[in-house]
Amino acid sequence: MPHDARTTADVHPPQEEVARVCALPEVQAALDWIRTSEPRFVQWQMELARIPAPPFGESARSRWLTDRFRELSLDAIQTDDVGNVFAVHPGDGVKFISLSAHLDTVFPSTTPLHIQQEGTRLLGPGVSDNAAGVTAMLAIAAAMRATAIHPSSPVLFVGNVGEEGEGDLRGMRHIFSQPRWLDSIAASVVVDGAGADTVVAEALGSRRFEIVVRGPGGHSWTDFGLPNPIVVLSHAVAALASTPVPATPKTTLNVGVIRGGTSVNSIPETASMRVDIRSTSPAEIDRLEKALRVAVDQAVDDEQRRAISAQKRPPQLAAEIVTIGNRPAGELASSAHILQVIRAVDAYLDNPAQVQRASTDANIPLSLGREAIALGAGGRGGGAHTFQEWFDCSGRDLGLKRILLTILLLAGVSE
Numbered sequence: 001m002p003h004d005a006r007t008t009a010d011v012h013p014p015q016e017e018v019a020r021v022c023a024l025p026e027v028q029a030a031l032d033w034i035r036t037s038e039p040r041f042v043q044w045q046m047e048l049a050r051i052p053a054p055p056f057g058e059s060a061r062s063r064w065l066t067d068r069f070r071e072l073s074l075d076a077i078q079t080d081d082v083g084n085v086f087a088v089h090p091g092d093g094v095k096f097i098s099l100s101a102h103l104d105t106v107f108p109s110t111t112p113l114h115i116q117q118e119g120t121r122l123l124g125p126g127v128s129d130n131a132a133g134v135t136a137m138l139a140i141a142a143a144m145r146a147t148a149i150h151p152s153s154p155v156l157f158v159g160n161v162g163e164e165g166e167g168d169l170r171g172m173r174h175i176f177s178q179p180r181w182l183d184s185i186a187a188s189v190v191v192d193g194a195g196a197d198t199v200v201a202e203a204l205g206s207r208r209f210e211i212v213v214r215g216p217g218g219h220s221w222t223d224f225g226l227p228n229p230i231v232v233l234s235h236a237v238a239a240l241a242s243t244p245v246p247a248t249p250k251t252t253l254n255v256g257v258i259r260g261g262t263s264v265n266s267i268p269e270t271a272s273m274r275v276d277i278r279s280t281s282p283a284e285i286d287r288l289e290k291a292l293r294v295a296v297d298q299a300v301d302d303e304q305r306r307a308i309s310a311q312k313r314p315p316q317l318a319a320e321i322v323t324i325g326n327r328p329a330g331e332l333a334s335s336a337h338i339l340q341v342i343r344a345v346d347a348y349l350d351n352p353a354q355v356q357r358a359s360t361d362a363n364i365p366l367s368l369g370r371e372a373i374a375l376g377a378g379g380r381g382g383g384a385h386t387f388q389e390w391f392d393c394s395g396r397d398l399g400l401k402r403i404l405l406t407i408l409l410l411a412g413v414s415e
Helices: 014-020 025-036 038-049 059-071 131-146 170-177 229-241 282-309 338-349 363-367 394-412
Strands: 075-079 085-089 095-101 115-118 121-123 154-162 185-191 196-205 203-215 251-259 268-280 320-328 354-358 371-375 380-382 390-391
Touching: 014 025, 014 085, 014 394, 025 085, 025 131, 038 059, 038 121, 038 131, 038 394, 059 085, 059 131, 059 154, 085 131, 085 196, 095 131, 095 394, 131 154, 131 185, 131 338, 131 394, 154 380, 170 363, 185 196, 185 320, 185 338, 185 394, 196 338, 203 282, 229 251, 229 268, 229 282, 229 338, 251 282, 268 282, 282 320, 363 371, 371 394
Parallel strands: 095 154, 095 185, 185 371, 196 354
Antiparallel strands: 075 085, 085 154, 115 121, 121 390, 196 371, 203 268, 203 320, 251 268, 380 390
């Protein structure tokens, strides 16, 4: 079974294996190390959050992470063509268990990153999503190196680019498009954001579009009657707003950005908008994409007819719809080994957690039929994607224990 995540740990059921692994002296030492190393985690998290990293602009964070991997004396440290950073904690097998966290944020490179600490809270853009995730990945690597844990399968640590927005999961797409990694990663654990109360085992599909309408433009008085790209988009938005969207399967439709025009007394030459469609159902995504295209075409036709009736020159109006994001859907079978493992870990830690559907880097391996989950980094967070973002370090150790035990059960640890 080439894609099977199971290792020597499967000699015992996960419920028994987690107790056996936790009893190992080196694992107890790693858990103790996590409990006493919070100041180091805070330092990493604040350093990273102060480095700008918009999608396609993550190179400074890639270099920072490379330096941290070197400080931990990890093996096989490298950066690929798109900026993903890799390092390995060795094991005896040839298949890797991957632990990854995305490096990018939603904020432009010019965003002031005044990261501050107030008690147990860290404050500032990107401090939780995903500085907390990268910090958690480093914490697991450091705990394993500090205590000489020797897993049966090697653990691959990845700081990947391009998870947010227009990044469109490009870092993870690149990894799983490479035969080297496609054939050697047995299971993937993604760390994204804060918390320890969820397991993302279902990938939320989404499709994003930019619609650009172009016309001749002109003066609002002397050229009145010429087609107006903003009017076209207005009619298209109105049509979309009246399009039925089901509650089950949960589906959303959002116009998130609209731009156009140069002045109040000008008929614009161009106008654009960006639309996000999400659903647990691929069929609903297809239906809403069709509705979007029909709405734009109808709005263009209506505006052209209006311009012709105003007896102006030929309308010269055109619309272009470009796909700017396409995140595939997928989900784990209820019997998947990785799902059994995280459930056993949560039961051992007395940590109630719910399986959820979300859009994360795990979308890529899940869409390929691979075993993958996304977990939070522990602690608590809020205000994601805003300047008021925050992360509370209280309880971070629960999330880190959860991640470490999951990785060790997937990789296997011999006595």
